[in-house]
Amino acid sequence: MSGFASSSIARKVVMALSGLFLVLFLAQHATINLSSVISPETFNKWSHFMGYNAVVQFILQPILIAGVVVHFVMGIALEIKNNRARNIKYVKYRGGANAPWVSRNMIITGLVVLAFLGLHFYDFWVHEMAYKYIEANPEDPTRYHAETVEKFEPFWRTVIYVISFVLLSLHLWHGFASSFQTMGVNNKYSPAIRSFTRLYAIVVPLIFIFIALYHHLNPITHS
Amino acid sequence: MKLLLKIWRQKNANSKGKMVDYPISGIEGDMSFLEMLDVLNQELIEKGEDPVVFDHDCREGICGSCSLQINGEPHGPDRLITTCQLHMRKFNDGDTIVIEPFRATAFPVIKDLMIDRSAFDRIQQAGGYISVNTSGHTVDANAIPIEKDHADESFNAATCIGCGACVAACKNASAMLFTSAKVSQFALLPQGRVEATERVQNMVRQMDLEGFGNCTNTGACEVECPKGISLENIARMNREYLAATTKG
Numbered sequence: 001m002s003g004f005a006s007s008s009i010a011r012k013v014v015m016a017l018s019g020l021f022l023v024l025f026l027a028q029h030a031t032i033n034l035s036s037v038i039s040p041e042t043f044n045k046w047s048h049f050m051g052y053n054a055v056v057q058f059i060l061q062p063i064l065i066a067g068v069v070v071h072f073v074m075g076i077a078l079e080i081k082n083n084r085a086r087n088i089k090y091v092k093y094r095g096g097a098n099a100p101w102v103s104r105n106m107i108i109t110g111l112v113v114l115a116f117l118g119l120h121f122y123d124f125w126v127h128e129m130a131y132k133y134i135e136a137n138p139e140d141p142t143r144y145h146a147e148t149v150e151k152f153e154p155f156w157r158t159v160i161y162v163i164s165f166v167l168l169s170l171h172l173w174h175g176f177a178s179s180f181q182t183m184g185v186n187n188k189y190s191p192a193i194r195s196f197t198r199l200y201a202i203v204v205p206l207i208f209i210f211i212a213l214y215h216h217l218n219p220i221t222h223s
Numbered sequence: 224m225k226l227l228l229k230i231w232r233q234k235n236a237n238s239k240g241k242m243v244d245y246p247i248s249g250i251e252g253d254m255s256f257l258e259m260l261d262v263l264n265q266e267l268i269e270k271g272e273d274p275v276v277f278d279h280d281c282r283e284g285i286c287g288s289c290s291l292q293i294n295g296e297p298h299g300p301d302r303l304i305t306t307c308q309l310h311m312r313k314f315n316d317g318d319t320i321v322i323e324p325f326r327a328t329a330f331p332v333i334k335d336l337m338i339d340r341s342a343f344d345r346i347q348q349a350g351g352y353i354s355v356n357t358s359g360h361t362v363d364a365n366a367i368p369i370e371k372d373h374a375d376e377s378f379n380a381a382t383c384i385g386c387g388a389c390v391a392a393c394k395n396a397s398a399m400l401f402t403s404a405k406v407s408q409f410a411l412l413p414q415g416r417v418e419a420t421e422r423v424q425n426m427v428r429q430m431d432l433e434g435f436g437n438c439t440n441t442g443a444c445e446v447e448c449p450k451g452i453s454l455e456n457i458a459r460m461n462r463e464y465l466a467a468t469t470k471g
Contacts, residue, residue, distance in 0.1 A: 004468045007427055008399075008437045009461055078437045082395035085436030087328045091229070091242055092321040094295030095394055098446035104394050106439060178440040184462030186455045 011078060016179035018071040023176055023200070025064060030207045037214050040145035047144035051128060072114050079107045102174040109171040116164035123151055152215035161212040165205040172201035224250040224311060227319040228263065230275055233332050236339075240332065242321075252312030256299065257282060257289060259311055260322075276335040282307040284449065287384030290391070291336055292323040297388035297447045305386060305449045325391035329398070329433045342433040343385045343401060349429035350422035351405040353414050367413050377411035380404040382450040389444035389452070395436030400444040402430045403460035404452045410463055420470050423463040 004010050032050070036043040050056050095104050102109070127147075131137050152158050177197035180190070225248040233240030247266070250259050257279050264274035280288040289306035293299035299309040314320060324332050329342040355361055369377075381404075389400035406423050409415025415422070438457060445454045 003424065003428060006431075007464070008397075008431050008435075009427055009464045010468075012437060012461070013465070078439075082397075082436035082439070085328050085396035085434060086326050088326055088332075090292060090295065090323055090326050091231075092292075092295040092323070095443070097296050097300075098392055099394070099441035099443040103439065103441040104443075174440075181440045181454065181458050182438075182461060184458045184465060186458030 011074060012182045014070060014074050015078065016182035018067045018074070019175050020179050021067045022071060023172065023179075025067070026172075026204055027200075030204050033211050034207055036145055036148055037211055043148070044142055044144045047148075048139075048141040051132070051144075052139065068117065072110070075107065075110055100174070102170045103178070106171060106174060109167045112164060112167040113171055116160065116167075119157075119160065123157075146220055149215045149218070149220050152212055153219050155216070158212050158216040162209050165208045165212075168208075169201050169205035172204070173198065176200060224248075224252065224314070224316045226250055226259075226314065226317070229319060229321045230336070231323045231332075232275070232335055234334065236331055236333055240335075250311050252310065254311045255282070255307055256291070256293065256309040256311065257307050276333075276337045278337050279307060284308045285384065287386035290325045290338060290340070290387055292325055292391055294321050297325060297391035298386075298449055302446070303449055303451055305384075305388075308449075325387050327387075327390045327396035327435065329396070329435050330387060330390065338387075340385070340387050342435070343387065343398070345433065346398065346402055346426055346429045347385075347405060350418070350425040351409070353409060354418060355414075364414065369412060373411045376455075377408050377415075380407035380411070380452065380456055383408075383448075383452050384450060386449060388447045388449060390435065392443040392447035393436065393438070394441060394443065395439055397438045397444070398430050398433070398435040399438035399457050399460070400448065400452055400454070402426050403456035406460045406463060407456040410459065419463060420467040423460060423467050427460070427464055 032043070032046045035046060152161070177190075177194045180186075180193050185193070225246070228245040228247055229242050230245060231240050232243045245263055245267075247259070247263050250262065254262070257277070260275060260277060267274045278288045278290050280286040282289075284305045284307060287305070289298075291298070291306045293306065293309070298304060298306045299313065301309055301313055322336065324330075324336045324338045325340075330338040330340055333339050383401060383404035385401060387401070390396050390398050393400075406426055409422060410419050440454070440457075442454060445452065
């Protein structure tokens, strides 16, 4: 097993599995967030459940953070190794002649998403941890919707979120279907997987973009 | 046809190379790319200069020796061909053509455009074979029935000529397409199944030891492969490797 753990294929599998896990998480995240537009009460209910349920907080949340860390650390480690695999670069290299831009620039789209996650964690996760564990505020199941909408009041934050979701879309466009190839799935179902990947890569980031723009354009007015 | 060639010149493995300009004229569209280089070398020899060293052997797309990166693509702008099968009619009068060796840390330059691809030999030696008793009691291969689809896929994988275009095209200089073709050609046949577990583990281990990069599924290798080796082989190798790992 020690040989397996350090092998190039094992590292690819780690990237693929952590990526697929994050893809699943994105669908769940988009669904709950969409409720903030449709029904603030439902959004508050779900957010409170996610914020105070012991299984979510102490089992699923650490698994999610581990998934994010593993995906990014492994991605960056592989990028460094791949750069070393060509110590002298080409004078002329027409990468676009044989592979799409998104597949060749996963590190760029990935790093933008990572930078966005820093802001996103600061905005919501750090705030939540401070609210619950540092300030030790009492439970308030009605606060989440207003807090979320308030975050999208500044134009700059909304723009950053929208740009990040566009880059996330590009990352998913290649990464989702690519995970199946890494796991050894390349058969009659592959065209369907690629089609679903493209649909997913467009729809899910669009939902997030819609939510950000909706809340920016519909701020809560304080009377 | 008049052309400006920009060619990588490097004295030996330890020296630092550089691009050198060579204007050339009198090139016919019916010439192969290597014949065009022959014309250049003849001129250089007549001028008393060192001719450009490049790999070549069969000059009919079989041996996999020719290995040039031409205008940013392995084997040039055409598809499903090697450099020796590339004709000058693919270029226009007045074109500038940039000619470099295939670049990979695992493929060091020996001189000019000639590279050392023995890393591929070592991957092959790590498991790209079947152990057969050849003492006179060898079973006729045709005595074992093989499903037509498997035979065809195995043959397709076996058409890999080991030229290294997959490595040259890959942004990560990954050798996954080559290694997977060599794993697949045996994995698909009953004769190859006997040593399948050790084969895939040993060949992948050797591939990693040689310093090739990691596959990120861009598909550039498949597009540039002169023999059209499919990415399906990489998926098959990944399956074989994962299955081999569970067996220990």
